[in-house]
Amino acid sequence: MTEFDAIVIGAGHNGLITAGYLAKAGMSVAVIEKRYEAGGGLCTEQITLPGFLHNLHSYYHILADHMPAYKDLELEKHGARYICPETQAGLVSGDKALKIYENIDKTQKSIAKFSEKDAKTYRKVQEDYAEYMETIIIPAIYSPPVTPSERYAALEGTPEGRTFLELDRSSPLEVVDDLFECEELKAEILHDLIYPRWVLPEYHGLGSMAILSISQVERRQLVIGGSHTLAHALWRSLKASGGVVLANRAVRKILIKNGAATGVEVADGTKYIAKKVVASSIDLKQTFLELIGEEYLDENLIQQIKNYKSDDFSIFTIHLALNEPPKYIPDVNDAFHIILNSETPEKIIDQFLQIRKGKVKDPILYCSTPTLWDKTQALLSKHTAVAAIPVPYKLKKGSWDDYKEEFIEMCIEKWSEFAPNLEKNILGKAGVSPLDIERRLSNMVNGSAFMGRITQDQMEFFRPTPELSRYKTPIKKFYLCGSCCHPGGGITGGPGYIAAMTILEDLGVEL
Numbered sequence: 278m279t280e281f282d283a284i285v286i287g288a289g290h291n292g293l294i295t296a297g298y299l300a301k302a303g304m305s306v307a308v309i310e311k312r313y314e315a316g317g318g319l320c321t322e323q324i325t326l327p328g329f330l331h332n333l334h335s336y337y338h339i340l341a342d343h344m345p346a347y348k349d350l351e352l353e354k355h356g357a358r359y360i361c362p363e364t365q366a367g368l369v370s371g372d373k374a375l376k377i378y379e380n381i382d383k384t385q386k387s388i389a390k391f392s393e394k395d396a397k398t399y400r401k402v403q404e405d406y407a408e409y410m411e412t413i414i415i416p417a418i419y420s421p422p423v424t425p426s427e428r429y430a431a432l433e434g435t436p437e438g439r440t441f442l443e444l445d446r447s448s449p450l451e452v453v454d455d456l457f458e459c460e461e462l463k464a465e466i467l468h469d470l471i472y473p474r475w476v477l478p479e480y481h482g483l484g485s486m487a488i489l490s491i492s493q494v495e496r497r498q499l500v501i502g503g504s505h506t507l508a509h510a511l512w513r514s515l516k517a518s519g520g521v522v523l524a525n526r527a528v529r530k531i532l533i534k535n536g537a538a539t540g541v542e543v544a545d546g547t548k549y550i551a552k553k554v555v556a557s558s559i560d561l562k563q564t565f566l567e568l569i570g571e572e573y574l575d576e577n578l579i580q581q582i583k584n585y586k587s588d589d590f591s592i593f594t595i596h597l598a599l600n601e602p603p604k605y606i607p608d609v610n611d612a613f614h615i616i617l618n619s620e621t622p623e624k625i626i627d628q629f630l631q632i633r634k635g636k637v638k639d640p641i642l643y644c645s646t647p648t649l650w651d652k653t654q655a656l657l658s659k660h661t662a663v664a665a666i667p668v669p670y671k672l673k674k675g676s677w678d679d680y681k682e683e684f685i686e687m688c689i690e691k692w693s694e695f696a697p698n699l700e701k702n703i704l705g706k707a708g709v710s711p712l713d714i715e716r717r718l719s720n721m722v723n724g725s726a727f728m729g730r731i732t733q734d735q736m737e738f739f740r741p742t743p744e745l746s747r748y749k750t751p752i753k754k755f756y757l758c759g760s761c762c763h764p765g766g767g768i769t770g771g772p773g774y775i776a777a778m779t780i781l782e783d784l785g786v787e788l
């Protein structure tokens with residue numbers, strides 16, 4: 278079959294969500310995917326040894342509680358289920374560990390070991406803002422972005438909103454510096470913004486993100502069976518509504534007739550016709566400059582697309598198959614997300630300065646042992662561990678392909694300083710470099726996990742450009758539904774959901 282009502286390009290979670298809603302509304306839908314399987318960044322593979330599942334990209338998701346698709350597309354019925362570890366994060370500083378728990382009493386106690394004053398402030402900020410975050414900020418993640426003047430008007434009406442507008446004039450670093458005295462607490466909050474939100478401490482205008490982190494309304498959760506299980510559930514849900522994923526087909530052209538999208542052409546020349554709509558979940562530049570072509574776009578838009586900036590950093594992941602889990606000193610073994618070798622804001626800034634220069638000498642290690650919460654991810658009584666390490670895409674000297682093995686050894690050595698039992702328990706190891714990311718998912722150009730920097734000029738109404746920020750494009754019947762749109766990258770399901778709602782509204786179709 279080569280004719281459908283709707284064609285979605287790319288079967289990452291956003292593409293699958295858009296397709297899932299359109300199919301649920303009764304449309305015939307095909308998702309066309311370049312790789313041999315659906316999922317994109319929901320990618321779990323046995324890259325070390327058979328029987329050990331490793332999440333090569335996203336390993337925890339912070340918006341599972343809020344993602345509308347989770348309920349609407351009945352993802353639990355189709356096999357997905359999340360676990361929320363009680364000890365959410367732990368940051369190691371010398372012989373002490375600062376921990377963030379699900380339970381605010383426990384978090385307060387942990388922070389109090391560093392600063393009584395900060396422990397009280399952290400709790401107060403969380404209590405003051407949790408409801409505002411739940412009722413105003415989270416829904417905004419799942420709504421089309423409003424214009425700057427509409428945003429101002431909406432926020433200036435309440436005291437919390439006015440505080441937000443004030444915070445929006447500062448950076449996360451300035452906000453944590455104003456609120457707290459404890460360097461470790463400041464660092465923990467800043468790290469929570471870096472991974473998995475890709476927001477750096479000095480990003481001007483993103484100060485309110487620090488409050489979002491403290492509110493803990495976005496919980497770190499993992500999918501039982503590995504992140505790819507969520508992709509399976511999305512695919513099953515789509516299938517149950519009559520939709521299909523056509524894999525091993527790289528889209529090379531979006532077909533346009535009389536200013537409207539009519540379908541796509543894939544690498545072997547096969548044409549797939551879309552009677553009502555085409556939506557792209559892949560990166561901005563590939564979509565417009567390669568699949569559509571400049572001849573269909575006005576000069577101003579072409580320039581804006583060319584100016585769209587890629588992420589400031591990439592991520593190198595190291596995956597281990599282990600006989601026993603790492604035992605950390607000090608004890609952060611109960612923490613799901615462990616931050617090593619970066620305990621103060623000063624150190625973070627310095628580490629990112631190095632990254633900007635193309636250097637990777639003293640890396641931050643974000644570590645986790647998923648099998649402590651989900652035994653299905655390894656053979657009986659064995660374990661997997663991951664270290665996600667912010668790195669430059671381009672090294673100052675040499676290429677990741679040449680430096681990869683040395684970097685893995687250097688990081689494992691550093692990791693072992695915090696977990697002395699690590700090296701002797703390694704059964705298998707593998708690394709995924711920024712070049713490997715780009716090779717696996719060609720939309721993550723430059724190892725760009727978020728498909729575009731999360732800076733003020735590329736957020737909300739300005740993402741990816743003001744003209745394209747409502748998921749519609751100058752090409753009739755053609756929409757965007759991926760991470761280059763608000764609310765951006767990460768496993769949020771936001772772009773896919775809002776695009777689906779926009780398309781259904783434009784077509785006058787009810788769910």
Ligand SMILES: Cc1cc2nc3c(=O)[nH]c(=O)nc-3n(C[C@H](O)[C@H](O)[C@H](O)COP(=O)(O)OP(=O)(O)OC[C@H]3O[C@@H](n4cnc5c(N)ncnc54)[C@H](O)[C@@H]3O)c2cc1C
Pocket residue numbers: 286287288289290291292309310311312315316317318319333334335336337338339473526527528529558559592593594665714717718719720721724725726727728759760761766767768769
């Ligand atoms: C190392 C790493 C770690 C990460 N960790 C986390 C984390 O812990 N938590 C988190 O929330 N996020 C994390 N992320 C980010 C997250 O994985 C992405 O932001 C997310 O996958 C984006 O989803 P998407 O659906 O928009 O795009 P993708 O998941 O990238 O899916 C796009 C799909 O389009 C396909 N495609 C590309 N070009 C074409 C074409 N021409 N024709 C057809 N198909 C095409 C691709 O093959 C892919 O399947 C991480 C990313 C990386 C790289």
